[in-house]
Amino acid sequence: MEWFASGMRRDVCLLLYGEERKVQKLKTALGRRYDRRVRPKQFDGAIRALEEAGHVERRTEGIADVLALTERGERGxxxxxxxxxxxxxxxxxxxxxxxxxxxxxxxxxxxxxxxxR
Known part of the structure; x- marks a missing residue:
């Protein structure tokens, strides 16, 4: 699948596989993976593309946004x-x-x- 070929989108899906994460914790995990700060526009763009494609869903928990793979995202x-x-x-x-x-x-x-599954 095309979306999985992208480095950041691929890594987001791998980090979300089998668990949900708060947006900030996900961004921090990516920064550790890349050993550098993740640019907000790049991160937001990757998340938005995954949401629009139906691979990731967002929900609000208290004041934090939480991301999880959809069934389609896990299948992909x-x-x-x-x-x-x-x-x-x-x-x-x-x-x-x-x-x-x-x-x-x-x-x-x-x-x-x-x-x-």
């Missing part, structure tokens, strides 16, 4: 890795875990296991 994330894993759910899960590890978004001591 899995599909983009399964195409390189010949379509097998087990291989796709393994491939997705490799993507997470390779982008340093998940510490190596955390076990990654994705069940087919």
């Amino acid at each position: 994330s899995r599909r983009s890795t399964s195409s390189s894993a010949n379509g097998s759910p087990a291989q796709a899960s393994s491939s997705f875990a490799m993507v997470l590890r390779s982008t340093s978004l998940v510490p190596s001591y955390i076990s990654l296991s994705f069940a087919s």
Whole structure:
């Protein structure tokens, strides 16, 4: 999928996969990943594009905005890795875990296991 090829949009989806995050915490996590400050316009543009495409949804919790992948966003994330894993759910899960590890978004001591949905 085209949106997953973008670095920041890809990383946002990886960070949101399986959990929701407050916008500011997500932005901080991206900044740590890139080892630099994330420009607000770039971040807001990536989030807006993902929302408009129906991959990410926003809700308000108290005074903070919270982002989560929609079902479509989760399917797209899995599909983009399964195409390189010949379509097998087990291989796709393994491939997705490799993507997470390779982008340093998940510490190596955390076990990654994705069940087919």
